[in-house]
Amino acid sequence: MTAKENGSGRVVLAGAPLGNVGDASARLREVLTSADVVAAEDTRRLARLARDLGVTVTGRVVSYFEGNDERRTPELIEALERGATVVVVTDGGMPSVSDPGYRLVRAALDAGFPVTAAPGPSAVTTALALSGLPSDRFVFEGFLPRTGSHRRSRLRELAAEPRTLVFFEAPHRIAGALADLATAFGADRAAAVCRELTKTYEEIRRGTLAELAQWAAEGAPRGEITLVVAGAPAGPPPRPSDEELREAVAEREAAGSSRRDAIQAVADDFGLKKREVYGLVHGSR
Numbered sequence: 001m002t003a004k005e006n007g008s009g010r011v012v013l014a015g016a017p018l019g020n021v022g023d024a025s026a027r028l029r030e031v032l033t034s035a036d037v038v039a040a041e042d043t044r045r046l047a048r049l050a051r052d053l054g055v056t057v058t059g060r061v062v063s064y065f066e067g068n069d070e071r072r073t074p075e076l077i078e079a080l081e082r083g084a085t086v087v088v089v090t091d092g093g094m095p096s097v098s099d100p101g102y103r104l105v106r107a108a109l110d111a112g113f114p115v116t117a118a119p120g121p122s123a124v125t126t127a128l129a130l131s132g133l134p135s136d137r138f139v140f141e142g143f144l145p146r147t148g149s150h151r152r153s154r155l156r157e158l159a160a161e162p163r164t165l166v167f168f169e170a171p172h173r174i175a176g177a178l179a180d181l182a183t184a185f186g187a188d189r190a191a192a193v194c195r196e197l198t199k200t201y202e203e204i205r206r207g208t209l210a211e212l213a214q215w216a217a218e219g220a221p222r223g224e225i226t227l228v229v230a231g232a233p234a235g236p237p238p239r240p241s242d243e244e245l246r247e248a249v250a251e252r253e254a255a256g257s258s259r260r261d262a263i264q265a266v267a268d269d270f271g272l273k274k275r276e277v278y279g280l281v282h283g284s285r
Contacts (some may be wrong), residue, residue, distance in 0.1 A: 009080035011088065011108045012027050013101055013119015018092040018224075019199030021052040027118040029055050036084035039064035039076060041091050049089075064088065069103045076104055080113045092224070093123050098142040098168055103220035105178050123197055124166050127226035130204050130284055131164075134231070138164040144177055151177065152244070153251050154267055155184035160232045167227040172218050174227070178213035181229060185209060186238040192232040196223035239270055 012031050017023040032038065034049060036059045040046035043063050050057050064072050076086050088095040088104060094117070095101030105115050128135045141158070144167055145151045158165065169177050174193070181191070187210035195203045201223070205212060209229070240248070245266060252262035263281060267274045 002209050008083040008085065009113050011076075011080070011086050011113060011115040013095045013115070013117040014087050014089045015094045015118060015122070016049060016089050016092050017198045018121045018123055019202070020125065021049070023121050023198060024049075024053055025118065025120055026140075028120060029053055031085075031087050031118045032057055032089070034085065035059040035080050035087035037062065037076065037086045039086060039088045039100075039104070041065045041089070041095075045091050046089060051185060056106060059085075059087075064100050064104070066074065066100055069100050073103050073107050076108055077111055077113075080108060080111070087118075088259060093121055094119070097122065106249070109141070121198070123194075123226045125226070126165065126197050127192070129196035130165055130194060132206055133164050133192060133228055137162075137231075138166055140166045143168045143170075143263070144173075146173065148176060148180065149247070149251060152180050152184065153248070155180055155183070156240075156248060159184050159238075159269075162231040162234075164231050167228045167229070169225050169227050171222055171225060174225055175213065175216035175220060177227070178209060178216050181211035183215050183240065183244065185229065185232070189232075192228045193221070194226045195221050196227065197226065199223070206247035245270070245277055245280050246274075249277065260262075 014028050014031050016028065033055050035057070038057055038059050038061045039045065040061060040063060044062055046057070046061060047067045062072065079086055083113070087100045090099040090101070093099065096105055108115050124140050128138055139161060145154055187208060189209045191212055192204055192208050193212055196229070205215065248266045248269070249259070249262045252265055253259055257265065259281070263277045264274055267277045
């Protein structure tokens with residue numbers, strides 16, 4: 001154990017309720033009231049959480065979110081060097097899981113300070129358990145790329161993944177994401193959209209990707225969304241349309257691959273013969 005680990009400076013990652021404040025642990029109350037510094041993703045939400053929990057945060061409260069974490073992390077390391085206990089809390093769930101926290105964890109460990117957790121709810125495992133899909137093996141992919149072409153490219157890479165997949169997605173992008181998933185994974189692949197977990201209007205909608213895409217297209221669902229998708233069955237992923245294959249080749253070329261290599265890679269991705277993809281690409285010119 002280093003000298004710093006013997007001191008009092010430490011980081012505590014505190015799991016916050018996803019929506020129902022009744023899920024808060026006694027440990028969360030304890031660390032919030034005893035912290036020297038609370039680094040909160042949203043200071044207003046922290047104030048509301050503290051009020052709902054009936055606790056008073058006496059330590060210094062600072063904002064810590066994606067966008068200011070690079071600048072704020074050195075300040076928090078300085079607080080650790082002064083012996084402070086720094087508690088990191090997000091709007092809901094565990095810090096550093098597609099939320100602020102990782103940068104501070106890495107910096108604190110590199111500087112020799114201990115990092116611990118007051119574990120709490122996680123949208124990833126909650127949605128997985130409620131989805132009705134296999135949960136013995138799964139992979140968490142976080143947020144998909146925002147733009148359609150990048151998202152479709154990433155989904156093609158994931159189409160053959162045999163484990164259950166978990167994604168986060170924004171309400172205004174969920175319809176497009178589900179449509180692209182149905183194309184890349186197959187319309188009949190099972191999935192579940194988990195919305196507003198543990199809140200009053202919690203909704204778990206299960207069905208095929210095609211069914212869920214149609215539902216979302218009829219009106220964007222509101223609230224925070226976790227999407228769970230069944231893993232790929234044995235065998236190659238479904239064949240995309242000719243236009244999608246041409247687009248996949250173009251995307252790989254745009255990323256720096258030669259046309260020859262791009263055609264070979266797309267053929268390999270979908271279990272196709274190289275000459276089939278070659279004919280599509282050159283026949284379209």
